[in-house]
Amino acid sequence: MKIHYPSVSVERRDSLGNGLIKISFRSPELAARLRPGNFIHIRVTQQLDPLFRRAMSVHSADGELFTILFRIVGRGTELLALLKEGARVDILGPLGNSFNPPRDGETAVMVSGGTGLPPLHFLARSLIRDNGVDPETIRFLCGISSLGDLPLTFDVKSLGLDLLISSDDGSVGVRGLVTDLLAHKLQNADVSKMRVYSCGPEPMLRVVANMCVARGVRCQVSLERHMPCGVGTCLGCVVQSPTSDDGFRRVCIEGPVFEANEVRL
Amino acid sequence: MSGIDLSVEIAGVRFRNPILTASGTFGYGEEFNDYIDLSMLGGIVTKSITRQPRPGHKPPRTCETTGGMLNAIGLANVGVERFISEKIPFLKSLDTNVIVNVAGFSLDEYSEVTRMLNDCEGIKMLEINISCPNVGADGLEFSSTAQSAFKLTDELKRISRFPLIIKLSPNVTDIASIAKACEDAGADALSLINTLVGMAIDHTTFKPRLTNVTGGLSGPAIKPVALACVMKVYRRVRIPIIGIGGIMDQFDVAQFLIAGATAVQFGTANFVDPDCTVSAVDGLRDYLAGMNMSKVADLVGKLQV
Numbered sequence: 001m002k003i004h005y006p007s008v009s010v011e012r013r014d015s016l017g018n019g020l021i022k023i024s025f026r027s028p029e030l031a032a033r034l035r036p037g038n039f040i041h042i043r044v045t046q047q048l049d050p051l052f053r054r055a056m057s058v059h060s061a062d063g064e065l066f067t068i069l070f071r072i073v074g075r076g077t078e079l080l081a082l083l084k085e086g087a088r089v090d091i092l093g094p095l096g097n098s099f100n101p102p103r104d105g106e107t108a109v110m111v112s113g114g115t116g117l118p119p120l121h122f123l124a125r126s127l128i129r130d131n132g133v134d135p136e137t138i139r140f141l142c143g144i145s146s147l148g149d150l151p152l153t154f155d156v157k158s159l160g161l162d163l164l165i166s167s168d169d170g171s172v173g174v175r176g177l178v179t180d181l182l183a184h185k186l187q188n189a190d191v192s193k194m195r196v197y198s199c200g201p202e203p204m205l206r207v208v209a210n211m212c213v214a215r216g217v218r219c220q221v222s223l224e225r226h227m228p229c230g231v232g233t234c235l236g237c238v239v240q241s242p243t244s245d246d247g248f249r250r251v252c253i254e255g256p257v258f259e260a261n262e263v264r265l
Numbered sequence: 266m267s268g269i270d271l272s273v274e275i276a277g278v279r280f281r282n283p284i285l286t287a288s289g290t291f292g293y294g295e296e297f298n299d300y301i302d303l304s305m306l307g308g309i310v311t312k313s314i315t316r317q318p319r320p321g322h323k324p325p326r327t328c329e330t331t332g333g334m335l336n337a338i339g340l341a342n343v344g345v346e347r348f349i350s351e352k353i354p355f356l357k358s359l360d361t362n363v364i365v366n367v368a369g370f371s372l373d374e375y376s377e378v379t380r381m382l383n384d385c386e387g388i389k390m391l392e393i394n395i396s397c398p399n400v401g402a403d404g405l406e407f408s409s410t411a412q413s414a415f416k417l418t419d420e421l422k423r424i425s426r427f428p429l430i431i432k433l434s435p436n437v438t439d440i441a442s443i444a445k446a447c448e449d450a451g452a453d454a455l456s457l458i459n460t461l462v463g464m465a466i467d468h469t470t471f472k473p474r475l476t477n478v479t480g481g482l483s484g485p486a487i488k489p490v491a492l493a494c495v496m497k498v499y500r501r502v503r504i505p506i507i508g509i510g511g512i513m514d515q516f517d518v519a520q521f522l523i524a525g526a527t528a529v530q531f532g533t534a535n536f537v538d539p540d541c542t543v544s545a546v547d548g549l550r551d552y553l554a555g556m557n558m559s560k561v562a563d564l565v566g567k568l569q570v
């Protein structure tokens with residue numbers, strides 16, 4: 001199984017402000033193999049420091065192109081952000097598993113926190129485009145810190161689905177946490193007809209997972225961990241799991257998408 | 266290009282080239298079978314196998330550092346029984362030399378695992394990870410004194426039907442004297458180095474970055490230390506040395522051979538590029554051709570001082 005694409009070209013790079021960067025890459029073969037939930041592992045330099053690749057969820061994959069959307073938070077992402085159109089990058093992918101789509105008659109509820117948005121965007125987009133799901137049946141709850149992060153949500157908005165935004169400071173959307181929006185959605189809802197998909201900071205995922213498990217809602221969470229190898233060999237990315245033999249699961253290969261009751265966050 | 270001989274021999278075992286994978290960085294081999302042709306490699310070393318299964322330490326278990334990483338995986342492995350029933354059948358099918366790494370927390374544990382592996386087909390050598398604390402006794406690592414390293418090697422030599430590689434720790438005052446003790450006890454080869462003890466601290470929370478507080482440092486950052494260890498040990502013993510520590514490409518391989526190693530292991534590099542070992546095999550051939558050399562074995566110990 002091929003996973004190493006040592007020379008993928010950068011098609012386009014956009015700065016969305018607030019340290020948010022969107023990059024699209026051209027690789028017909030890789031683009032065709034990517035599924036919502038998958039991630040790629042990118043070599044940010046050919047030098048030995050930073051040594052490890054950086055993991056990025058796929059934001060969309062279309063024809064010959066695929067995109068990532070990330071925030072500059074340290075040296076690795078700083079280097080990634082410097083990539084120019086035409087540059088060549090060494091990528092491993094597709095890595096990790098993918099989301100289980102909702103069954104007929106089930107509504108998808110996405111719960112996104114900050115830069116946890118890309119895999120949920122990819123999922124929503126592919127449900128609409130490939131699975132013929134009516135956009136209006138998809139609920140997309142999106143938590144951001146403030147107005148400056150609003151551009152994160154633009155691609156979601158253009159999917160024409162039911163988008164609800166919360167911000168920590170109330171500068172855009174509802175003031176408060178995205179988990180409050182979820183709690184509200186779950187009230188009076190027929191939870192047997194819902195499926196929740198979530199990605200974001202772990203404290204947020206913990207609340208989402210607990211809420212869904214308590215209410216008996218089917219829920220998948222996508223986790224982000226430090227990932228040295230990304231292919232299951234270093235055992236560095238494990239999460240505690242009550243359902244696994246040795247108490248752990250590797251996020252890079254058994255995840256990053258898990259059933260909410262499979263992992264202890 | 267043709268006519269270049271990459272083969273080396275260690276304790277009567279022939280390796281098609283001097284490039285092996287390091288314990289704990291290559292799983293049980295099967296994890297990489299999807300990505301690379303394992304028959305291109307000189308050999309593979311499994312992760313450390315212990316008497317009982319070990320789940321490993323609580324996360325976070327790894328942390329990136331300048332030019333390297335810290336790990337405190339905690340010798341997570343399936344235990345020798347499941348290793349024999351579930352992993353050996355695959356390893357046996359491989360067209361490369363399989364070396365099983367053995368670890369334990371008492372002399373008895375090492376002995377028992379070694380004895381159980383005696384009945385397995387498909388193993389070429391054992392590598393003994395002696396960087397483990399002797400829990401029932403003084404609690405010091407077997408690797409930390411010449412006496413304890415001698416005693417362990419001597420005991421396992423009596424049991425094992427396979428040639429033994431003793432894997433040395435750099436966290437000692439004089440690695441060469443420990444190497445000598447292992448040779449005196451009958452070790453067939455030595456591999457070095459294991460990781461260096463290190464730690465990383467988050468200055469905003471005052472917390473260590475690893476749950477285990479300290480971990481083992483590996484990667485390019487440790488290469489100079491490893492090269493010096495190989496040279497010192499080469500000057501002291503006659504048995505073959507397998508060099509380990511920060512090796513990323515064919516040039517690093519050449520440097521370790523020049524320092525005195527007969528073969529090398531790639532560890533952390535596998536995490537950066539799953540196919541780094543295979544690329545280095547090709548690269549080594551090109552390097553030798555460029556140096557007008559026809560045999561990789563001719564590099565061994567050729568340091569000019």
Ligand SMILES: Cc1cc2nc3c(=O)[nH]c(=O)nc-3n(C[C@H](O)[C@H](O)[C@H](O)COP(=O)(O)OP(=O)(O)OC[C@H]3O[C@@H](n4cnc5c(N)ncnc54)[C@H](O)[C@@H]3O)c2cc1C
Binds near residue numbers: 050068070076226
């Ligand atoms: C499967 C997966 C998918 C991801 N998808 C995205 C994405 O779509 N968009 C995005 O912006 N980021 C994503 N991340 C996080 C991204 O990988 C990290 O932000 C990046 O590795 C940081 O590298 P750095 O060198 O810039 O930061 P560093 O200097 O290494 O660290 C800076 C800060 O980021 C945190 N961090 C570092 N690595 C990770 C990591 N792997 N996961 C979470 N936090 C980390 C550190 O704890 C630290 O606080 C994803 C991570 C994983 C594992």
Ligand SMILES: Cc1cc2nc3c(=O)[nH]c(=O)nc-3n(C[C@H](O)[C@H](O)[C@H](O)COP(=O)(O)O)c2cc1C
Binds near residue numbers: 394482483512532533
């Ligand atoms: C994640 C990780 C796990 C390791 N596990 C083991 C192990 O189980 N047994 C062992 O003898 N060495 C283990 N090592 C040490 C390596 O085999 C090697 O000696 C060390 O990492 C130095 O080589 P490198 O710099 O090429 O990684 C481990 C190293 C790493 C990074």
Ligand code: FES
Binds near residue numbers: 226228232237250252
């Ligand atoms: S990142 Fe190495 S096992 Fe998951």
